[in-house]
Amino acid sequence: MTDVVDRPASQASRPAARAHHRADATPSVDVAALGEQLLGKWARIRLHSRELAGRPELYKTEGLTHTQHRMRTFGQLKYLVDNGAVHRAFPASLGGSDDHGGNIAGFEELVTADPSLQIKAGVQWGLFGSAVMHLGTEEHHAKWLPGIMNLDIPGCFAMTETGHGSDVASIATTATFDPATQEFVVNTPFRAAWKDYIGNAAIDGLGAVVFAQLVTSGVNHGVHAFYVDLRDPETKEFLPGIGGEDDGVKGGLNGIDNGRLHFSNVRIPRTNLLNRYGNVDTDGAYTSSIASPGRRFFTMLGTLVQGRVSLDGAAVAASKIALKTAIQYATERRQFNASSHTDEEVLLDYQRHQRRLFTRLATTYAAGFAHEQLLQKFDDVFSGAHDSDEDRQDLETLAAALKPLSTWHALDTLQECREACGGAGFLIENRFASLRADLDVYVTFEGDNTVLLQLVAKRLLADYAKEFRNVDVGVLARYVVSQAAGTAVHRTGLRQVAQFVADTGSVQKAAIALRDEATQRLLLTDRVQTMVAEAGAALKGTNKLPQQKAAEAFNQHQHELIEAAQAHAELLQWEAFTEALANVKDPGTKRVLTWLRDLFGLSLIEKNLSWYLMNGRLSMQRARTVGDYINRLLVKIRPHAVDLVDAFGYGPEHLRAAIATGAEQIRQDEARAYFRSQRADGKAPVDEKVLLAKKARESKPQRR
Template structure:
């Protein structure tokens, strides 16, 4: 294994290596040209083969045959992103969302009854949260589950068309049991959104009484996943169908919960399901790496036009082409290391006693939201750039890039709409992860922010300590070569975040009881900026921390240049803000642009080495444009 791959593989190198070895001996048929039904059948067949490998069981408890390895489970989903993304999504629905909800929201009774058959795929299931009328606003879902003490059952009801469960993976064809999120009503009172296990098909595949199932039909991509719509008409389920880790209903209809606040209970429940969001970010990263590998390898082969000496020019020798691919490649490296750090935090929190650390849990949720948003937007823009970099050849389905474009496009809006997620990041920053924030009114929130919190929340991570050491040791120089100094990058990213957050706090001081919504709405662009620059700082620091851990001198030097390119291309893209706020002079801004050009030229001879370090199984790179 080369030194770069070793650094990239990180903590779960053994899991990555095992998956590569297993993948090398498995043939995955190409879905291009298949009908929707054929593609769905193929993915289900592959899902059963995947179940036999034992990898989907990694994140489940060992007492049920799992591996007690939450981080390894997320990494295994990430690795699926190198192949047919329909398989990754369907696996994520079965073992990440459906199985994860039973594991994390249920109790011992549910685990004993369902987990073994979920893990083995004997019981295929769905995760039914999103409704036609409510996507991001989960707290106000309209499906109801009303407890009937006379029969000791819940009655699940879809009150109107907007309340039907929509885009539900596994629902249209294969799912038999659904985790349905609904408003719990008992003893005449609403208790907020809870999760219920609702059978949707019998053993013969027919819809259960009162359950109406519709097929969402052909999508722009991911047509190997059977997305469907679910409607419930007086569907009765037993009292034990309630996943009752955080709230329970007694036989008489009495409600009990260890968390008194409905809002806090709701967000605690959702927070336990953060694993799915983290897996999406990782899989998007894998698809992006695959696209970049194809584009870089093609750019090393493809020639266009002649030099004065009569030799043809490889297109990667053109600065314009380098700028199209190499800053994106640097960002993929940066996001990879941030993702690894995030997965490690998840593993520590959801294994053993770490679950009780509510402050770290809130930080995890915020970072997961931010990295998912930034990572999936990066995937969308980079895969498009890779397609363009391959010209007309990149538009042919056989060369893989069109399906990557189509399959990843929805990543920006599922597992949380990216715009909403960045607002969640900013809210977490502005409240310093205050407990029960969701119970505050907009006016109370504004006052809290204005009076108690100004400035960035800077976490004391291992990477942060490395950054502080670098800043403390900085030379203090002020010539244009400072643009290549890591301390300058880190301070600039920090100052940007602090300034943006300070600006929001000052704007919120104008809020009153009468205009609270308007003040927040008018500041939304500012809020989104705060979320974005916070994530950028976190990503840079994760990259810096990874370089510090690298022991191979040559790999370390190369990673330093890649990190320089990530930092400078980020500053270049936002140089209008830096100029407007006096953080860059005009000459220094020009030096940043020149620095990006210099780094592209320096990294151009190492481009193939950088993409080869991803160690993507070659069968997933078998595009005809790369054939000798």
């Protein structure tokens, strides 16, 4: 196995100018140690997956038709099977290793090879296979999982409908039990109920886990999962009663054969109900270990949260790839001779360039540390180490909070890095445009980001109601949430109330106060607390209103609630970054990472400066210092920028960007040598502006 943290290839492209910056820079970053920390708990699996992702067999080949891309991607799934990369989460009794966290850690790294491969693998094993494993019983496992694991049964996860995406509870496909034949009859009652955007549905899928309303004895028991055979394994034609069509070319991810499915009274055996949480007996009687229909629904969907977890990690990985490429290029590319008559400036020395890249670098670090905590929480729940109902709710809420931020951030980072690299960034060979197109859909599948944040907001309101049931709302604005180190991801709602720390507005102490960890925490947590308190006060008593009135009241405050949920998620990322600092042993690395954490925190405060001013949390004097201190942090981080992206551990085989190979440095060195030679030989032509200036001086009357 190749150790990509220390691989020589990733060091070879460093520009010569980097030595100059490092020679005088104090402190320095221990790149190898930081790289190991970033790899996290499942480092060995990540490295194995990266080694696979760095092989040409798994690369995305640009320029293929969507038909060719689909064929290549399906072949790559077989390559993953042959290389033992897909079985980690499955039961040890079937050849797996029951390693749920490691499984996600490995799969999300595949985004560096081709996002289509990562998602298609996720559909096959993370959704289709996972649904059979987590919603089915041992009988289902024995019957279908071996074929799913070795790709004998390519399959679909048929949940989303044309008319219902994020609102899964309202899907219209039905599965009605017929006691006379001991079968469920699966039916699509109208066009809007077609299963849509389903991976593997257009061509490859032989089976599917179909989500439908379970109806028996005239009672609808809500959404359940059913195993349905789709195609004849020999002819690959749809079985009787099943139809579908190809979704066609998409804005990205064209290695996946997304399609539509519909069912006309398709009969399946009663035992094809994946009945871990709900069962129908031979006489049609429904039973469930979870009495509440609502709780049962969320429990079933909660077992499938790994899709959101893996998207969070894949988005972070894509951001790292983009930043490594853009920052490497910015240390080599020169433009405009602002400070010298002979030498042009390196792009990364411009403050604006630092602003556009370093702030996103700081966010990527924060998102990466938060993802590692999410992954640990996921593994705790699915391994059974911490698997209470509260643990599962916390996991669901945490994933719903972090996935929107990381996927939006990935799109923003890819676009900004593209622009920061100019015309070169627009070339497909440098991957920004291609990656952005592929990741575009990440913000709306496995849960639309805005809808997910609304879920988080409702959890915050529920926690608020419990925490402050008997507290006067006017008092709450003067308090902030206490943040005990190490507790950020163990509870995803509001914390216990602590004393309010007033802002002094002192100009002399402003910069010191803002870079103080406690001050950043107070400002960030106070914003979340206050926003939730205000929304909670506005919505107080709506549970007693008629449904329509309650919905209207909630809708009037929907924007503020989603803003509060986003602020909460940003706080979780800041907390994760802060907790990670405690694990950094090298003093120099810790100091640089602290600057980066401060940059992340202050960037959040700067982004929401109007809120802090309008709500009296910052004086105008102190608010003016935020931007200045950010600019000072940029200068401090500048000498360490390449170290910080090298620590991501991605080599040329993962970047696959022409501008990150050192070619630009060679071009720039050649150009500078050429002009130096001209000047040394006296052969350089005289600049017209120099001549004009000389003539102007000579034409001035001489003073006597």
